[in-house]
Amino acid sequence: MTSLSSNTLSRWSTDELLCWSLRGIATIAGAIVMLIVVFLIVEALPVLHHVGLLRFFTDPSWHPAEGLYNLTPMLWGTLFAMTGSVLIATPLGVLSAVFCHYYAPPVLARPYRRLIELLAGIPSVVYGFWGLVVLVPLIAEVQPPGPSLLAGILILMIMILPTIALMADASLATVPQQYIRGAAALGLPRWAIIRGVVFPAARSGLLTGVILETGRAIGETMAILMVCGNVVQTPSSVFDPIRTLTANIALEMAYALGDHRAALFVSGLVLMTIIVALAVSAEWISRGRMYG
Amino acid sequence: MHRSIDLFQQNISGSLAALCIVALLGTPESVTAQTTATDPLSGKLVITGASTLAPLVAEIGKRFESHHPKVRVDVQTGGSSRGVADTRQGLADIGMVSRVMKDEEKDLYAFPVARDGVGIILHKENPVQALTDEQVVAVYTGKITDWKDVGGKHAPITVVNKAEGRSTLEVFLHYFKLKNRDVKAQVIIGDNEQGIKTVAGNRHAIGYVSIGTAEYDESQGVPIKLLSVGGVAASTETVRNDTFPISRPLHIITRTPPGGLIKAFIEYAQSKAVHDIIKQQYFVPLVD
Numbered sequence: 385m386t387s388l389s390s391n392t393l394s395r396w397s398t399d400e401l402l403c404w405s406l407r408g409i410a411t412i413a414g415a416i417v418m419l420i421v422v423f424l425i426v427e428a429l430p431v432l433h434h435v436g437l438l439r440f441f442t443d444p445s446w447h448p449a450e451g452l453y454n455l456t457p458m459l460w461g462t463l464f465a466m467t468g469s470v471l472i473a474t475p476l477g478v479l480s481a482v483f484c485h486y487y488a489p490p491v492l493a494r495p496y497r498r499l500i501e502l503l504a505g506i507p508s509v510v511y512g513f514w515g516l517v518v519l520v521p522l523i524a525e526v527q528p529p530g531p532s533l534l535a536g537i538l539i540l541m542i543m544i545l546p547t548i549a550l551m552a553d554a555s556l557a558t559v560p561q562q563y564i565r566g567a568a569a570l571g572l573p574r575w576a577i578i579r580g581v582v583f584p585a586a587r588s589g590l591l592t593g594v595i596l597e598t599g600r601a602i603g604e605t606m607a608i609l610m611v612c613g614n615v616v617q618t619p620s621s622v623f624d625p626i627r628t629l630t631a632n633i634a635l636e637m638a639y640a641l642g643d644h645r646a647a648l649f650v651s652g653l654v655l656m657t658i659i660v661a662l663a664v665s666a667e668w669i670s671r672g673r674m675y676g
Numbered sequence: 677m678h679r680s681i682d683l684f685q686q687n688i689s690g691s692l693a694a695l696c697i698v699a700l701l702g703t704p705e706s707v708t709a710q711t712t713a714t715d716p717l718s719g720k721l722v723i724t725g726a727s728t729l730a731p732l733v734a735e736i737g738k739r740f741e742s743h744h745p746k747v748r749v750d751v752q753t754g755g756s757s758r759g760v761a762d763t764r765q766g767l768a769d770i771g772m773v774s775r776v777m778k779d780e781e782k783d784l785y786a787f788p789v790a791r792d793g794v795g796i797i798l799h800k801e802n803p804v805q806a807l808t809d810e811q812v813v814a815v816y817t818g819k820i821t822d823w824k825d826v827g828g829k830h831a832p833i834t835v836v837n838k839a840e841g842r843s844t845l846e847v848f849l850h851y852f853k854l855k856n857r858d859v860k861a862q863v864i865i866g867d868n869e870q871g872i873k874t875v876a877g878n879r880h881a882i883g884y885v886s887i888g889t890a891e892y893d894e895s896q897g898v899p900i901k902l903l904s905v906g907g908v909a910a911s912t913e914t915v916r917n918d919t920f921p922i923s924r925p926l927h928i929i930t931r932t933p934p935g936g937l938i939k940a941f942i943e944y945a946q947s948k949a950v951h952d953i954i955k956q957q958y959f960v961p962l963v964d
Binding site: 445447448449450452516517520521524528529530531609610613614615616625627634635636638640644 | 727753754755831832834839840841855856857861862863864865866870873874877878879880881
């Protein structure tokens with residue numbers, strides 16, 4: 385550093401300027417996350433203080449106007465909807481990318497990819513509206529009432545499918561050609577190459593895709609609000625209506641005051657905790673090699 | 677005189693906040709536009725409260741602005757409870773409350789603007805023509821779960837309820853003397869339109885929404901029907917003459933006896949000049 389500064393003053397200051405502006409930008413990005421967490425905690429504190437965290441999991445029901453704050457059914461609702469949709473969307477998305485890369489003729493692969501990109505760009509409220517007027521009445525024919533966990537899982541699945549499909553597509557594209565040629569030269573059939581060579585090589589990208597789609601599944605609000613029925617209960621079948629934590633906030637925030645409002649911030653905190661747990665476990669599963 | 681001082685102080689704190697924001701944005705010239713509080717019919721009115729009333733008051737506000745070019749009317753929603761809280765704390769000049777004023781709100785000054793009815797809706801193809809109050813209570817508390825028990829075809833009833841905090845829910849629960857935790861619902865919805873879409877999409881659903889909204893959607897061909905309550909047909913007509921039992925007054929409220937700009941706005945909102953806006957919004961003007 386001293387030699388640099390003694391050589392040319394101008395180069396030193398440019399480097400220094402870049403360094404400090406990058407530090408500043410990084411600090412802002414980090415500070416935003418910390419600010420949100422601090423804000424959530426500050427807003428939730430009043431109710432945590434005189435109700436206590438435990439009661440959010442042990443109260444008989446969620447009736448904030450009557451002072452009952454059980455979040456567990458909504459926690460289950462969020463987790464069930466998320467798990468169901470991720471379990472269906474992941475194989476579909478990965479296989480769609482495999483089709484696009486290794487089975488589809490180029491004439492078909494390009495428009496197909498554009499189509500998936502278009503799917504990713506549709507606003508969530510449009511999915512929700514479609515779900516409300518098409519999907520929910522269909523489910524109601526099979527098993528009333530219609531708005532249900534199943535409707536939520538299906539809508540979420542359609543919404544997160546492009547995320548995993550595009551991420552898988554991008555990570556398959558980064559698999560070095562010589563791996564595939566080498567495997568083909570050994571006489572392996574196409575599916576064996578994909579399973580034994582491509583998937584392990586693209587693992588980190590696929591995992592990132594799963595994490596991104598899970599994050600989107602947890603955070604989705606509008607579409608879920610419209611098709612899930614929003615009844616606060618732990619579902620006993622996929623045809624039971626549920627309410628997710630995000631829907632809870634969106635549904636009640638406009639009309640909430642005092643403890644009720646603070647209790648909704650506790651919902652936000654719980655959501656944040658799930659996301660953090662997800663990120664930590666993903667980091668742990670990939671042992672830090674996720675971005676490698 | 678005391679009132680105008682009060683008003684002036686509010687405006688000062690308002691413009692201070694605006695000044696801070698403007699200073700942050702770096703365009704201090706526009707501040708001058710905000711600080712003309714001396715002329716009674718110029719300045720800014722902040723109105724918050726019931727989402728039922730907000731579109732109506734916003735329309736009235738627009739027309740009021742066109743008569744008084746120096747006045748700005750800012751309408752925000754957040755429910756009747758927010759309207760009460762904001763007016764009490766002085767965050768809003770006028771609050772909107774879509775229900776009867778509660779006893780603990782007697783300190784506020786309330787001015788009725790219009791009436792609204794809460795009607796029970798079914799899908800058009802549902803053969804049930806009327807329900808007694810007892811039947812509605814039994815359906816909403818889960819004691820009756822099949823339409824054949826109330827004269828319909830054999831099918832499970834889908835009960836549509838409103839989310840906690842909505843004033844329609846309060847009006848409904850109050851009339852049927854129910855507690856929200858006793859309601860066994862299959863669907864919980866936010867606003868009126870979502871309720872109508874849910875019932876229109878489910879032949880076995882029962883729900884309740886503002887009569888104005890339901891009557892309009894029914895006339896537009898949405899497959900729903902309004903049930904009569906206690907032998908009185910649900911329509912804007914029966915709400916107007918106060919014969920329909922589940923109806924509510926729509927109030928605008930102030931913390932102190934209104935004066936100056938606030939008084940002018942309230943008198944305008946209660947005048948015949950806005951009856952056409954009230955009808956446009958499917959509410960019922962008060963008989964005067």
